Amino acid sequence: MGKLGDMMNKAKQMAKGHPDQADKGVSGAERMVDDRTGNKYDAKTDKAADTVRRSYREGGGTPER
Known part of the structure; x- marks a missing residue:
């Protein structure tokens, strides 16, 4: 993986x-x-912010690549 x-x-x-x-x-x-x-x-920034928050709260988020 790169820097x-x-x-x-x-x-x-x-x-x-x-x-x-x-x-x-x-x-x-x-x-x-x-x-x-x-x-x-x-509306788009709200959705993006919610997605980011889910990525580090309660083990949510996208799988590692």
């Missing part, structure tokens, strides 16, 4: 170990996109 894959795995492990902090980061990113796009894609 990007290693970094991604480390980020996933950190998020699983600190879900409250990860939630703050996801919420901040979602807010930033909504602000910059004038909420044009609000």
